[in-house]
Amino acid sequence: MLFIFPSNPVAPRFVDEHFAPEAMAARAAGHSVAVVDHDALCSGATEEAVRWIPLSDEGAQTNPALYRGWMLTVRQYTGFAAATAQRGVTLLTSPSSFEHAHWLPRWYDALSALTPRSVWTEGPDLDAFEACCSRLGSGPAVLRDHVKSLKHHWAEAAYIPDVANLPAARAVARRFLELRGEDFAGGLVARAFEQFTTTEARTWWVQGRCVLVTAHPDTPGDLPTGADLQSVAPTVAALGLPFVTVDLVLRADGVWRIVELGDGQVSDRPKSTPPETFIEAITGAFGT
Missing domain, CATH: 3.30.470.20 (ATP-grasp fold, B domain)
Incomplete structure (x- = not known):
């Protein structure tokens, strides 16, 4: 198997320090290791990002590739998969599978009986979020977007004491949007709080x-x-x-x-x- 890890920003031909132990373990187990430039990937420079992934010989059967790295948006991952394919490398997880696992609205229906009740918006509109809170009813809830919560900002941008208190819920959502900034993904999600x-x-x-x-x-x-x-x-x-x-x-x-x-x-x-x-x-x- 080929493992693809983010490159070290200081020494770009080497694996990022956070993932270096996994890269060493993969090599020791007989697997191949390559690096991808995460910053270039995020900026849309996909050809530049994958320049250190070895080209497969034309017509040769390539090993499957597994990415182990930092979070990517669906768009970034789709570009990544396309760029690796141009080099004769196929990621084991397709862009559609990545999106299915990555975004709560894609997996929620299948897992709804096993996970807290959730409602969401498409986009950051706070009026739409208040409507979602009304559908959830009353009681405490946890706020996130389609991809991620801010649980380390629990009191100000994650926990809603009572979704029936729409002004208070809106204030938490507004703060969440401020903190997530450009990383905000998809829409606002309110999940019923469970102890x-x-x-x-x-x-x-x-x-x-x-x-x-x-x-x-x-x-x-x-x-x-x-x-x-x-x-x-x-x-x-x-x-x-x-x-x-x-x-x-x-x-x-x-x-x-x-x-x-x-x-x-x-x-x-x-x-x-x-x-x-x-x-x-x-x-x-x-x-x-």
């Missing part, structure tokens, strides 16, 4: 099968035990996505809930999970 009693477990799925359970990167030293994979496995498998993460947490009533679905390529590995363990689990599941 959880554990930290999150990050589960890694390849071709619909869970291959690894780790702590969440935000709490690398705290892995909750007993995550109920059987309750979510059929639904996750039915998504038909090649490589995703599913973050699970225990609700106060003893039910395991899905907090987030994410594309596995841009999901962070907690430092408590050795890179060798991670690489072996992922590549073994892909059969390489």
